[in-house]
Amino acid sequence: MADPVLRPLKWNQEFHVYAEQHGMFDVLMELFRELVMWKPQDPLAFIRDELPRIGRSIYSPRVFILGEHPAIEIGRNIAESTGALFLTLDDIVTSAPDDIRTHVLPTLYDQGEPDLCLSSLLVATINRRIAMADCMNCGYVIYGFPRSKTEAMNAQLNGLIPRQVFILLPEGLVDPEKPKKGSVGRDHKGSGDSKLLSKLPMSQLQSKRDYLGLKDIGTAYSPEVCRVIPYDRWLTTKQSDLEAEFLGQIIARKPAGAPWIPKIVVIGPPGSGKSVISDHLSEKFNIVKIDWRETIRGISRTDDAISAECRVYLESLTPLSEDTVKIILDRKLNREDCQKKGFVLEGFPESALEAKIMEDMSLTANRIFIVSCTETECFTRMADKREAIYSRRLSFPSLPAFTPGDDDNMLMNPHSEFAVRKRHECFSQNMEDILSFYGSRMVNIDGNHQPSIMKEFAEASVIRPPTLRF
Incomplete structure (x- = not known):
């Protein structure tokens, strides 16, 4: 099988997209496993007779x-x-x-x-x-x-x-395998489980x-x-x-072994654990991580033609125009590193319209994670994050102090309780449309689980098409 991240790919582009959509690489790998295990005298007859069974039970x-x-x-x-x-x-x-x-x-x-x-x-x-x-x-x-x-x-x-x-x-x-105190380096052969049991x-x-x-x-x-x-x-x-x-x-x-490029999106309310999953997948699979909000924040600080619109978005969560979304996606996702290695896009799409724009640009995600978490837990986590940010800011007296009015300014204070609540409301309003757009392609991860469990589940779902839900 071709390496999943290196170019040039050994497979025809149309073929590997079709094969991934229909699970053909998984079936072929399982077929090869069974051929090696059973070593039939007539491999072609074995394939003819057993392939339907293998195809039906590939993920069972x-x-x-x-x-x-x-x-x-x-x-x-x-x-x-x-x-x-x-x-x-x-x-x-x-x-x-x-x-x-x-x-x-x-x-x-x-x-x-x-x-x-x-x-x-x-x-x-x-x-x-x-x-x-x-x-x-x-x-x-x-x-x-x-x-x-x-x-x-x-x-x-x-x-x-x-x-x-x-x-x-x-x-x-x-434990018979645990040496007794004072017996380090001593050979215990002959002590045996039978002697232990007899005592x-x-x-x-x-x-x-x-x-x-x-x-x-x-x-x-x-x-x-x-x-x-x-x-x-x-x-x-x-x-x-x-x-x-x-x-x-x-x-x-x-592993599926399919020569495909990971194109992952991770969405969820603020504080649900998106960054935990995105950071892990980026490091594990050596793919580019892109934080949608941080990308927009970076553009808002420049003299770019779209920077004013980005600042309005950060201040009031006014949706970006279609043209602006296309410009940002094209700049970030069509870069050479994203195209060769793959990417994990955190916090995007925020609406069904943005999801459609992404697919219309032939940037269709092949893994779509939605991280669900209770509102109370999200607010608790964001409060902890806010306190950590405030404490770091207080250690730098040269920075201007926050004033009470800053809490309502989402551009100046994106982690304030007001900003978090506003973002949570916007996400909830768009959630139904996003679910309807992606349908069964979405993989739900329970953000209330321990981070290690969330990471393992997300990693497993990237390795092969998921068939389970938490």
Whole structure:
């Protein structure tokens, strides 16, 4: 695949636009993965028979989740958010034919290593269930499988390969991998988990076995696929944040590999977190960041022909004329660095008309983020920002002090409570038209989440076309 940011591109311009719109690059990459995995004797026959299935399930979640009590609820919520089916081992086995259910069900939750023959029968039963149309089309989240590392390896050998595995470890009690105090640099070979287990009280023995068993299962999958969450981490993290983190990993399963130039817009009310996302995407993907309001502010300080109109906009939020918007977009987005590397445009468009102008200029954004946040949270954040700005200004006595009337002057004091409230009102008035214009192309990010969660979700949505919403 061509590098996504370097020119000249190896693909015909019309072809790569068409391919991106229809997800063709993703399908081709998934097809190549399956060819390498299965190594069919007749690749053309394999492509003919399997391509429709691959195309239908290209973005479908295939998730295993294991562990402590929050895991089953998290799995159920993830399935609901992604539109996938949530299945447990009980669900799969009880719906199996009588002869299979009779053999597998009595030993389903036996302690110790599962019998290899019964484990293979269980894998075949799961494969049979997920091959049904509902799982093929919508994907699945399975709780409680695999039960051991051997079963995980056996499942992979038989084609039962998840795209993500999430494991919530129980309390480890005593970590066998952690050297004892005073034993730094000493070789611990031979100390072994069996010796550790033999010294534990019976009340703690089962919990320790669960810990070691789940940890062992995690080693059966590559780190790209499996995410192991330690006990103290999930215990002290909000469940909603864990779910958001897992959702971000599900949609970031793989890069699209398409030779496209990122053209990103990030819109939202003041204080919602637009700059957090824009700064992160600019740094992560080495693309140009353009802050719409700061661009207009810079023009307003010059003797440019449009500077007077820009000052009026900053003072009263009077919309810029179409010609002025076109001039600014042409100056900023048609620069060589933006055209070669891509860009993230923060705070634009502010109306459906401006969105249409951008598309009419062949500057159509291929990722459109809207950051939603409660009005109270936005005002709180902007108040903190305002205090920080005031404190910095007070440290420079040479600068003129603010007077009470400055609070209503949005040009002089753009972070005042009056200015923030006015901008918030303008955004709310135009929000419905913007949503109507972009429709399903918009990706909603909940600005009330932690910044790290917002960044991960935005990054994942840039890597590949998003199929999820917070």
